[in-house]
Amino acid sequence: MRVIFMGTPDFSVPTLMEIVGQGHEVVAVYSQPPRPAGRGMEERKSPVHEAAERLGLPVFTPTSLKSGDEQEQFRALDADVAVVVAYGLLLPKAILEAPRDGCLNLHGSLLPRWRGAAPIQRAIMAGDAETGVQVMRMDEGLDTGDVAMSETIQITETMTAQDLHDRMMVLGADLMVRALAALSRGGLTSRPQDSEGVTYAKKIDKAESRIDFSAPATDVHNKIRGLSPFPGAWCEMTIRGKAQRVKILRSASAEGKGEPGALLDDAMTVACGEGAVRLIELQRAGKGAMKAEDFQRGADLKVGDVIA
Structure with missing residues (x-):
């Protein structure tokens, strides 16, 4: 034809x-x-x-x-x-x-x-x-x-x-x-x-890409994977005393509860409004994507730290 x-x-x-x-x-x-x-x-x-x-x-x-x-x-x-x-x-x-x-x-x-x-x-x-x-x-x-x-x-x-x-x-x-x-x-x-x-399916607005950890874990996980890799769902973390924007590229549902945004363990499990998510792959501005364990070593985050 x-x-x-x-x-x-x-x-x-x-x-x-x-x-x-x-x-x-x-x-x-x-x-x-x-x-x-x-x-x-x-x-x-x-x-x-x-x-x-x-x-x-x-x-x-x-x-x-x-x-x-x-x-x-x-x-x-x-x-x-x-x-x-x-x-x-x-x-x-x-x-x-x-x-x-x-x-x-x-x-x-x-x-x-x-x-x-x-x-x-x-x-x-x-x-x-x-x-x-x-x-x-x-x-x-x-x-x-x-x-x-x-x-x-x-x-x-x-x-x-x-x-x-x-x-x-x-x-x-x-x-x-x-x-x-x-x-x-x-x-x-x-x-x-x-x-x-x-x-x-309205066009993705970058303003909606910030993660709200007070939402149920299912919603947080769906937003992360639905916006990966672009524009990327993001949150702010205090890394070595400085607030930095971090994209979350992959996550998984996890067990646990606590203050929304609180780190629950050394495996980057984060409490949500209901349940928790485990962060699997992350990316800091200007850096390449990293697995959670590598990111954790460089960021020196501690259990109880709150991200938002």
């Missing part, structure tokens, strides 16, 4: 690679424009942009698709279908209707649960036991289109957002090429989403 691929982050790259590997003709790749990044703030191309260039594919990076010129350029590509994976721009009606078979989106949840920007993180933070990836026929609403194909993923108690992201992007790439195969045969059917159970 003649495919326009639209995506930006590393999550999208496996799907692009699978589409090319299956022999489809990718006539163009759309991605977010290069943006300043890193310490030098030099402009950096997106992971999809770089992958497309390695494959020798033409890349377009408009800041908007609302102009008539952009829409005419899109239509002129004469695509059978557009595949959208974490692109980052809203698609106007003229874009949605340009390909002969419309636009297919790969979404990281079991719709209608977790429509929106951050379905991976929100599912874990809410303590969901399962999620999934779905291929959806796009319409003008926010993730409201009919669902064509779906795969379920179990969320384990230790799974972080990064773990789920990595599992989902591989499974999603396979799901999308299966959907394209069905579409090429005229056999891709879809069904409307349920009208009940709609939730929205």
